[in-house]
Amino acid sequence: MLPESFVNRMKEMLGEEYEAFSEALKEERHQALRVNPLKAEPEDFARTGPFSLTPVPWAKTGFYYDKAQQPGKHPLHEAGVYYIQEPSAMAPAQFLQARPGERVLDLCAAPGGKSTQIAAQMKGGGLLVCNEIHPARAKILSENIERMGIRNAVVTNETPERLAERFSGFFDRILVDAPCSGEGMFRKNEEACGEWSLENVEMCAERQDTILDSAQQMLRSGGLLVYSTCTFSPQENEGSINRFLDRFPDFTLVNVDMPEGFAAGRPDWVPGGREELVRTMRLWPHKIRGEGHFLAVLKKEGSVSETERMPVRRDGIKGLSVKEYADYLEFEKQYLTIRQEGIFIAFGDQLYLAPQGMPPLKGLKVLRPGLHLGTRKKNRFEPSHALALALKPEEVRFSCDLLSDSREIYGYLNGETFREDVGVYREEGGKGWHLITADGYSIGWGKLAGGIMKNHYPKGLRKNRSC
Structure with missing residues (x-):
């Protein structure tokens, strides 16, 4: 009423x-x-x-x-x-x-x-x-x-x-x-x-x-x-x-x-x-x-030229030195076909790529300061779900495509592993991180080892899905 x-x-x-x-x-x-x-x-x-x-x-x-x-x-x-x-x-x-x-x-x-x-x-x-x-x-x-x-x-x-x-x-x-x-x-x-x-x-x-x-x-x-x-x-x-x-x-x-x-x-x-x-x-x-x-x-009212726009202050946006994100660069060299452009910053062990021109954020409540690249762990880098969703198949070296109406994609979204002979691969014989795609659209990460694609779809997003 x-x-x-x-x-x-x-x-x-x-x-x-x-x-x-x-x-x-x-x-x-x-x-x-x-x-x-x-x-x-x-x-x-x-x-x-x-x-x-x-x-x-x-x-x-x-x-x-x-x-x-x-x-x-x-x-x-x-x-x-x-x-x-x-x-x-x-x-x-x-x-x-x-x-x-x-x-x-x-x-x-x-x-x-x-x-x-x-x-x-x-x-x-x-x-x-x-x-x-x-x-x-x-x-x-x-x-x-x-x-x-x-x-x-x-x-x-x-x-x-x-x-x-x-x-x-x-x-x-x-x-x-x-x-x-x-x-x-x-x-x-x-x-x-x-x-x-x-x-x-x-x-x-x-x-x-x-x-x-x-x-x-x-x-x-x-x-x-x-x-x-x-x-x-x-x-x-x-x-x-x-x-x-x-x-x-x-x-x-x-x-x-x-x-x-x-x-x-x-x-x-x-x-x-x-x-x-x-x-x-x-x-x-x-x-x-x-x-x-x-x-x-x-x-x-008014107008400004590009050179007259309010300048971006650089204090407070100190990017990491190359040495501090070397583990990511190694991952990028091994698994990606592109170079990421932006300002590399860290929140604890989490690595982000801040957009060019990002203003100082110190003192503000920030949930996401740009693209979340992943986690820096001891002697290795683990890519984030956000990075997977931001990438296209042609931007990675290894990918595995599943049909969006297949049992396998629903199984993947539920957290299941699958055999190496399932799906269509961008490059055969690749080991390690693979971008998992559905009908060619990126949906998450998998890690191939021993003939099994291990599931890296975030646990918090898994649901009891069925075809």
């Missing part, structure tokens, strides 16, 4: 449209996934992959699927070939339009759908900082960054205010997918409906103002800020943007081409609403195949 106060407000907002809106909320929600271009060509995967997919109009890599297909239980999900994501939630990152080589911040990033979408746009180049204030959700965010094979992301667990103190004027683009009252998720999540109240709407609006204040401080002159919510509340949508523009007149709303089915924002729904709020966008469940969403694209 929808809250009475919510119903009354929506009837006042929508008028004759309310009935269509109400009926849409009774329908089954739409299921979608986003193909990971770091792993697969989206159109090819849609055409030849294991699912029947149809495009999400506003997301280049997004596709609807039939929920009976259950892609979340398929091995290619564990390989990071796609991310299951609500279709409307794909819109904000699409409008951020991040590019390789830029500095990008996803300020409220968990569980990671938008961060992984941004990373795909950046194609492994530049610096992506993914932040989440809640520790448990930040851990899930970090796990999804790993699963999708992202090399250039730093995951932090900080408040926006703490980040703003450190990174004033630093980022080229910032996404603020703000915590909200969640009205747009009522069809998807019944708990959101039960937790709703007018008081919570007010509290969320105040929190959004605070978050946006920090975000604007971290954006460089001429930079782009995308604000989004999954609510219908004008106070949290057009109202948040109206108040923001009152506080920061050096920002303007960008006039973008709206995809078919998107609706313009409504200045008349907020007190003193400026006319340019029509440049914001609303996604309504009775107009598109997706849940409720709102987004606005804002640009900060």
Whole structure:
């Protein structure tokens, strides 16, 4: 049952449209996934992959699927070939339009759908900082960054205010997918409906103002800020943007081409609403195949050349000497066909490759300071699961491919070993570390010895799976 106060407000907002809106909320929600271009060509995967997919109009890599297909239980999900994501939630990152080589911040990033979408746009180049204030959700965010094979992301667990103190004027683009009252998720999540109240709407609006204040401080002159919510509340949508523009007149709303089915924002729904709020966008469940969403694209006044961008201070990012990661270099020489580029850093016995241009992180809560390469052990190096997921078969010397619908791949994901005569090998006769792939997509490590492929799929990820 929808809250009475919510119903009354929506009837006042929508008028004759309310009935269509109400009926849409009774329908089954739409299921979608986003193909990971770091792993697969989206159109090819849609055409030849294991699912029947149809495009999400506003997301280049997004596709609807039939929920009976259950892609979340398929091995290619564990390989990071796609991310299951609500279709409307794909819109904000699409409008951020991040590019390789830029500095990008996803300020409220968990569980990671938008961060992984941004990373795909950046194609492994530049610096992506993914932040989440809640520790448990930040851990899930970090796990999804790993699963999708992202090399250039730093995951932090900080408040926006703490980040703003450190990174004033630093980022080229910032996404603020703000915590909200969640009205747009009522069809998807019944708990959101039960937790709703007018008081919570007010509290969320105040929190959004605070978050946006920090975000604007971290954006460089001429930079782009995308604000989004999954609510219908004008106070949290057009109202948040109206108040923001009152506080920061050096920002303007960008006039973008709206995809078919998107609706313009409504200045008349907020007190003193400026006319340019029509440049914001609303996604309504009775107009598109997706849940409720709102987004606005804002640009900060001014511009800077590449040489004028805020310089990266090197203090606090002391990389390791070559001698300190010699064991990794030996592993790389023996088993990889590429050289890793970046700053080698260590957290205890764990070796990471930090992205070029990473700012000093000392004093911040950091869950993932870049690509986790592996563990430095006595006289040897053990590669990480993150490294396996970031590599492609052509980037390793030895690999073993299993069919994604085979008993062997499900056995591997359950932690089982398998015989050497199972699978297709990139190079016959290789001993030691092999990249295990499913239909050619990296999924983990195995170590071949004595005719048996020993399983190195992480114990924490193993489940009782079956074909």
